[in-house]
Amino acid sequence: MALIRTLKAQAAAELRKLIGEEYRPGDRLPPEGQLAQRIGVSRNTLREALGDLVLEGLVERRWGVGTVVRESTGPVSLSLTEIIPVREIIHGYGHEATLPHVAIEEVGCDAGLAEMLQVEPGTPVWRIERVFAVDGTPAVLMRDHARTRYRDQEFDPHPLSDVDVDLITLIREAGAPLSRMEGHLDAVEASATTARLLAVEQGRPLVCVTQTCLSDRGSVLLHTEVYYRTDVIKLNINRTVRR
Secondary structure, three states: OEEOOHHHHHHHHHHHHHHHEEEEOOOOOOHHHHHHHHHOOOOHHHHHHHHHHHHHHOOEEEEOOEEEEEEOOOOOOEEEEOOOOOOHHHHHHHEEEEEEEEEEEEOOOHHHHHHHHHEEEOOOOEEEEEEEEEEOEEEEEEEEEEEOEEOOOOHHHHHHOOOOOHHHHHHHOOOOOEEEEEEEEEEEOOHHHHHHHHOOOOOOOOEEEEEEEHHHHHHHEEEEEEEEOOOOOEEEOOOOOOO
């Protein structure tokens, strides 16, 4: 279970965006006090967010120098413990994020999907399929099933054809009280369709994260399957030991 956008996660997201837009590998970041003031958080929160970026390999701390942006080598690092838009993470590592494939259609729920979304079989839902590429290489296949209405307001997912629009924000703007996500991780083999979309051979091992997005009252608002190419995207989990 992961809470959506903790204060530390927001700070880390702002830092990734800032680094992606204004800094190059080898550049030194401003002192912590200046960074904290710029993104509007306390120095303690800023320091925790920088710690996450160090673990991800985006920056490094050098004695007597400060915090320095690292070279973009190897795969992009994505945390499974925070809910962060994929394109935001890709940009933060200095890479270009694109959507080489987008398919949005209204479909009727089969029995399995209806049970997961807590609706009647046959209920219309949006099926949203997107492939995120890192510098032109397909890396993440995301399949979402969302309701067509949230709080008596029609939901239009078509803005998601723009890589800079993320689904979580779009649903929250539609009035849905998103609170948390729950899910599980599996090792799977690429099906024929998944292999074609991710430009890999059929049967290639992939990591699949299946998750549901819940409201603050526990109702299911969204069901998602995400497939990762681990040669392009590195998945990590950051944990803190309780004192």
